[in-house]
Amino acid sequence: MLFQHHLTTFVTSCKGLLQVNKSRKPKMAKAGRMEEGGVSKAPVPVGSNKGISVIDLVLRLVGIAGTLGAAIAMGTNEQTLPFFTRFVRFDAQYDDFRSFRLFVVVNAIVSAYFVLTIPLSIIHIMRSVARGTRILLIILDTIMLALLTAGASAAASIVYLAHNGNSSTNWLPVCQQYGDFCQGASGSLIGSFGGIVVLILTILLGAMALSRLAKRIV
């Protein structure tokens, strides 16, 4: 009973929200009909969507910097210790860890994706009523977000193990010998997580722009 009561109040408040939008529409529609004599489209103010598109472009540029930097920093990460024995190697490269290889590949893919979607972003600034390309961008952004998070957190998990080790599986922390290698890996992780935040923000901005277009066009 109480749940139904809350649900109906929620629904009526949402209806109230909707009617605020609907009450704007008949006036605009009448104005459109009188001006153009039969065409029911109202003039669309495009100012606020331009701001969103500009922020989107800036975020993508930041994302390129972050992911490209992360890929390069991890790809050139290697360290050779100055001593060796007959049986044990004492050098570490990013290649030796599968997760780091995945990390470099994924970051390269995402930075290429950012570069390729900059023209699309510029088109959104110029033409604010571009619904089809906006939803395509949101879809691709979500897929890239999942990919980037997978690569970044696999690498983060290995870096954490390398720093701390694990007593129950008898995995020794490697960072105590390979200090430079570990630092390079940790630094590149930061760039990649910055890229994740950028992707989340671009998805949210795109969704906000989509919902504003939906509200405004009659």
Next chain:
Amino acid sequence: MDHSTHSTKESGDIPIPMTDSKSSKASSPLMPATTNKTAKQPPVSRLKRGLGVVDFILRICAIVTALAAATAMGTTSQQLPFFTQFFRFKADYDDLPAFTFFVIANATAGAYLVLSLPFSIVCIVRPHIIGARLMLLVFDTIAVPLVTAAASAAAAIVYLAHNGNSNANWVAICRQFDDFCQRVSGAVVASFITSLIFVVLVIVSAAALRRN
């Protein structure tokens, strides 16, 4: 005529030629404007309702997989029947922080999905709601990297446990802890499926927001 007087009243001097349907609307200003909209919009309404139903069904599937992953990981514990002075031979999900994060993240995702079911129902009942859909999209966008991060951190550990790493002298432990490894691998797979469902949920919400 009725429509010409109405148009001169509102626009000024120039009588604007109007079609029949518009004149009937102009001549009865007391009729609510919603009938025009319901006459035009059922196909879009039906599409949004369909997307809402897809959204609801996907949420239920995601609840199942997320909770399955969390419980499969959370209830693993294997103790080998032998021990030595230096090595422990017991494996819990507690021993690896990545697995602890995995259980917490999947449980959080499952709880969020259960709480978002009423909003999904509201989006089916009222297809033209923007606020609830946008809120679901925002929280789903935050849930995608959360679940993917947990799943792939655990996957990296599981890969290490299966194969080991010769350069870091990390021994593959799955050969001894076979049961533990199998359950944990199954939990990771379920978590990846949950993350995929979240991605599809974001796309469905965005598609439903697009058409209005």
